[in-house]
Amino acid sequence: PADRVVAGMFDIVERLYGIRVVQRTGPPVWHPDVKVYEVIDRDGVRLGSFYADWFPRETKRGGAWMDAFITGEPIPNSGAICGNLTPPLGTLPALLTHREVETIFHEFGHLLHHTLSRVGVKSLAGTNVAWDFVELPSQIMENWCWERDALDLFARHWETQSAIPEDLFLKMRRARNFRSANTQMRQLGFAITDLLLHTEYSPERDGDVVDYSRALLQRFSSAPLPPDHASICSFTHLFGSPVGYGAGYYSYKWAEVLEADAFTRFRKEGIFSPAVGGEFRDKILSQGDSRDPAELYRDFMGRDPDPDALLIRSGLLTNPVENEAVVV
Ligand SMILES: [Zn+2]
Structure with missing residues (x-):
């Protein structure tokens, strides 16, 4: 149930960051579905407030x-955090899919980046960071939507209160990596094509743009692309727009590299560890764009990003340290 998911998520961030999220009923809202919350620091200081509007x-x-x-x-x-999740239906509460739960956690991560910011210059505060860094938080x-101990806090049957059965949980983990190599190659193909079209491509030298792009994408495809393959023609992410694409498609994959790697600290030192949470808050979430994101990242991890973490999580590489054969 959505209410339980949200409560569990607030519980997790309270453990990690020492903040309390409290619902307020006083402030006006634009629709009865909308809820208002305050974020309060451990010393009682009010950090901010936000609206949550989850239903279509x-x-x-x-x-x-x-x-x-x-x-x-x-x-x-x-x-504000908003979505179009499965709404309550008749006497049923809002019962979310796992992907919808991830959506709530995702948007709340952006909101924490905004709310926990401690940067005085507005244009450098909160989520006003580089395009390829903004999806890390x-x-x-x-x-946390894929960790047994975290799920057990909130992912419970709405009538029986029972936790997700272990066999179902393992099936979810396996399904997560279904064809992950294909997905990864597809993303890399789009990212490289986008970058090279913006930085290298020359019509005089390289000829037709569709042929040029097809040859690039072929390197990332396990089957021969047909001669009239022209997916580049519908790849609208290529172009700069009000939301900022244009040589930026790689940032999806790069954000995954950063978050999969950064999460290894939580996995090693505890997914509810206030020590790691405190460092993530101080060194990443509170810093906005006040310093180079690469520096912030090194400050938290003590080193540069390691792409292996994503490969391990995707089931494409065995963890050499823990020898943890990721569920395949
Ligand atoms: Zn996002």
Whole structure:
């Protein structure tokens, strides 16, 4: 049930970051579905407030997103997290799919990046960071949706309260990596094509752009592409737009590299560890764009990102340290 998921998520961030998230009923809202929360630090300081608007409506935009309303210090932050999740139906509460649970965690990760920011310059605060860094705080949150101990806090049958059966949990883990090599190659193909079209491609030298792109994508495809293969023609991410694409497609994969690697610290030192959580909060979440993201990352991990963590999580590499054969 959605309410239970949200409560479990707040419990997790309280353990990790020492913050309490408390619902408030006083402030006005734009729809009865919308809830208002305050984020309060361990010393009682009010860090900010946010609206959560999770269910679809006739006039509502599709998808899921986080918005910043008020940014920066010293005033508390304000923002919103929104989605179009499975709504309550008759006497049934809102019963979410696993992917929808990940969506809630993801958007809340962006909101924490915004709310826990301690950067005085608004344009450098919170989520105003490099395109290929902004999904680290959000995507890392999804990892808690795949950990038994975290799931058991909130992923329970809405009538019997029983936890997810172990065999079902293992099936979910296996399904997560179904064809992950194909997915990865596809993403890498798009990312490389996007980068090379913006940085290397020359019509005089390289000829037709569709042929050029097909040859690039062929390197990432396990089967021969047909001669009229022209998927590049519908690859709208190539172009700069108000939401900022244009040589930026690689950032999806790069964010996965960062969050899979950063999460290994939580896995090693405890997924509810306040020590690791405190460091993640101080060194990443609170820093906005006040320093080079590579520096922030090194500050937290003590080294550069290691792409192996993502390969291990995707079942494409065995963990040499723990010899942990990831479920395949
Ligand atoms: Zn995101």
